[in-house]
Amino acid sequence: MALIVLPPILLLWFIICNRSKITNEISSFNCKNNIELILYSTAFAFIGFNLISSLTTRYFEMGISLQFPVNIPILYIYSITFSPIIEEYICRGYVFKKLSSKLGFTVSALLSSMVFAIPHFNPSAFLGYVFVGFVWCWYYKKSGTLIVPILSHALFNFVTILIISMKG
Numbered sequence: 001m002a003l004i005v006l007p008p009i010l011l012l013w014f015i016i017c018n019r020s021k022i023t024n025e026i027s028s029f030n031c032k033n034n035i036e037l038i039l040y041s042t043a044f045a046f047i048g049f050n051l052i053s054s055l056t057t058r059y060f061e062m063g064i065s066l067q068f069p070v071n072i073p074i075l076y077i078y079s080i081t082f083s084p085i086i087e088e089y090i091c092r093g094y095v096f097k098k099l100s101s102k103l104g105f106t107v108s109a110l111l112s113s114m115v116f117a118i119p120h121f122n123p124s125a126f127l128g129y130v131f132v133g134f135v136w137c138w139y140y141k142k143s144g145t146l147i148v149p150i151l152s153h154a155l156f157n158f159v160t161i162l163i164i165s166m167k168g
Contacts, residue, residue: 014086021093025146034148041139041152045132046159053128076161084153091116091133092140092149100141109137132156 091112099108113133117126136149 014089018089034143034145037139037143037148038151038155041135041148042155042159045135045152045156048131048135049125049128049156052131053125056124056127079157079161080154084150084157087116088136088140088146088150088153092137093146096137096140105137105141109134112137 095115096108096112099111102108103111110130113130116133116136117129120126120129122129136152139152140146140149142148
């Protein structure tokens with residue numbers, strides 16, 4: 001029960017604590033330009049993730065199948081709403097933003113992308129997650145708003161869950 005209740009409580013706490021930052025993000029969102037960036041970043045992330053993961057999977061075959069449990073509907077909601085918001089605020093909004101002022105774009109994007117990849121607990125897809133994190137850092141920097149990587153992340157997760165669900 002705690003696992004079901006904890007993410008919404010954490011998200012609510014996060015929103016309350018960061019109300020002014022969130023308001024600024026929403027007000028700086030330019031719909032026409034950023035929708036294009038969201039679609040490009042999602043497509044680029046999806047293609048790159050699948051290519052890299054398919055190439056690295058053979059080196060990490062451990063007999064462990066890490067699949068999305070499609071029989072737990074609440075995970076759909078978490079994966080499409082809570083995860084993108086929390087992960088993007090931590091990895092791009094905090095880690096990348098703090099590091100980029102000191103280390104430049106490339107190093108800070110790689111480090112924050114590794115922070116993003118580690119909690120996904122999938123060694124065979126680690127480089128794929130790093131790539132996706134790097135793409136979202138690029139589009140965050142390009143757009144100037146976290147809304148672009150958040151919505152791209154949500155769309156990425158939605159498409160992934162849709163494909164997994166159709167496989168059965």
